[in-house]
Amino acid sequence: MFFLVSVSAAADDRTVIRVGGSAESTYDMRIADLEILISLLFNEMYKDENNQLKIKIYETDQILENQLTSGKLDASFMSPVFFLNNIEYLSREHIYAIQHGPSIKSKYILLVRRDSGINSLEALRNKKLIVPTGHMVGQRYLDVELMRAGMPVAAEFFSEVRYTAETNAAIINLFFGQVDAALVTDFSFEVASELNRQIPQSLLTILSSPPLIHMVIGMRKGFSPHLVEKYLPFAETLNDFPRLRYLKKNFRFEGVKKITNDDFRTLGRLNKEYAKLKNKVISQ
Numbered sequence: 699m700f701f702l703v704s705v706s707a708a709a710d711d712r713t714v715i716r717v718g719g720s721a722e723s724t725y726d727m728r729i730a731d732l733e734i735l736i737s738l739l740f741n742e743m744y745k746d747e748n749n750q751l752k753i754k755i756y757e758t759d760q761i762l763e764n765q766l767t768s769g770k771l772d773a774s775f776m777s778p779v780f781f782l783n784n785i786e787y788l789s790r791e792h793i794y795a796i797q798h799g800p801s802i803k804s805k806y807i808l809l810v811r812r813d814s815g816i817n818s819l820e821a822l823r824n825k826k827l828i829v830p831t832g833h834m835v836g837q838r839y840l841d842v843e844l845m846r847a848g849m850p851v852a853a854e855f856f857s858e859v860r861y862t863a864e865t866n867a868a869i870i871n872l873f874f875g876q877v878d879a880a881l882v883t884d885f886s887f888e889v890a891s892e893l894n895r896q897i898p899q900s901l902l903t904i905l906s907s908p909p910l911i912h913m914v915i916g917m918r919k920g921f922s923p924h925l926v927e928k929y930l931p932f933a934e935t936l937n938d939f940p941r942l943r944y945l946k947k948n949f950r951f952e953g954v955k956k957i958t959n960d961d962f963r964t965l966g967r968l969n970k971e972y973a974k975l976k977n978k979v980i981s982q
Contacts, residue, residue, distance in 0.1 A: 716771075719755040720762050722861075723777065723832050772921045777834040778911050778965050788916040790959060796913040797952040799885030802961075803909035806836030807887060809872055809880045812902045816878065819847055819905065825878035827856040830865040832913070835965065836881050839907040842968055845975035866890055873900055883912065908964050915954065 756762055759780070765771045766787055774781075774788070775796065781788060795802040810816045816825075829837060841851040849855050860877060862868050865886040872880040873896075884906070891898040 717753045718762055718765060718771070719753070720759045721755055721757055723759050723834070766918070769918070771918065773915060773917045775913065775915050777832070778914050778962060779834045779838055779969070781914050781916050782962065782966065782969055787918055789919050789921060792917040792921070793957050793959075793961075794915040794954045795911050795957045795961065796915065796954055798912060799883070799888075799952065801885075801909065802911060802955050802957065804883040804885050804912050805909055806833070806839050806881060806907040807884050807903045808840065808905035809869070809882065809887065809901045810878065810904055811872065811875065812900055814878065817902075817904055819844060819849065822879055823849070823855060824857045826858045826860065826876075827852060827879045827881065828860045828862060828868045828871050828877040829881045830868050830886075831861050831863055833881060833883075835910050835912060836883070836907065838965075838968060838972055839910065840881055840905070842972050842975065843905060845972075845979065850979075851976075866893075869897060869901070873897055910965055910968075911957065911961055914957070 762771075762774075763780070763784065766774055766784060769787075774784075781793075798804070808819075810822070816822060837852060844851055844855055852859055856879075858877075860871075862871070865882050866889075868880045868882055869887065869890045871877050873894075880901075887897075887901075887903075
């Protein structure tokens with residue numbers, strides 16, 4: 699999931715908060731659901747203020763990145779990989795993790811069917827992989843693991859990398875043998891397993907990442923922390939607000955937690971290793 703927020707003064711003196719989203723980076727949400735979630739949070743948090751919310755979903759991450767780097771946006775909901783790649787435009791003092799599941803950090807797991815006989819990365823060469831959109835961190839981890847083993851990145855290693863809007867769809871596609879492997883979060887696999895007890899009996903984890911932050915909110919440098927400071931108490935205590943409680947159930951949204959640069963340490967090392975391995979492949 700990837701959103702961008704821009705604040706400007708409207709003609710009627712209301713503050714307009716412009717929210718942009720990328721269709722290719724939304725995490726387990728339809729666009730309509732995404733707009734509902736943002737609107738509910740905003741309307742509850744700022745109901746006593748003279749603010750106006752406007753939402754636009756763009757087609758690609760590139761369009762959103764252009765908006766951020768050109769200085770038109772004030773805050774971004776984004777993949778931590780995107781955050782690190784654009785750190786020069788973002789504040790290091792105001793970083794927040796969006797939490798799905800019991801922890802702000804998830805493990806990315808590579809699943810195969812138990813009856814496939816596949817028990818290693820090498821055995822997946824020229825096979826079909828499915829990945830939910832918004833899993834940029836998981837894909838970065840998988841690419842590093844492949845290159846560590848002397849193999850090409852996923853886009854070249856697999857015969858096909860298929861994308862789906864919903865994690866559950868990725869797991870179901872693997873369950874019914876339409877693909878050979880699925881890259882999902884451990885939390886999503888646990889949820890799917892609770893809904894269908896045959897899934898953990900039929901699928902096997904052959905690779906698991908260290909805990910990594912899945913999604914963050916970053917503020918542009920110089921952005922006033924007012925909206926963030928007002929937002930956080932609502933985001934961290936959804937159960938205190940009746941109209942927001944069902945977000946946890948319907949959207950698997952647990953809240954927003956403030957984090958520090960230390961929380962990026964593992965991903966930062968992964969990013970550096972990725973760049974080093976890619977340069978090594980290019981120089982060969």
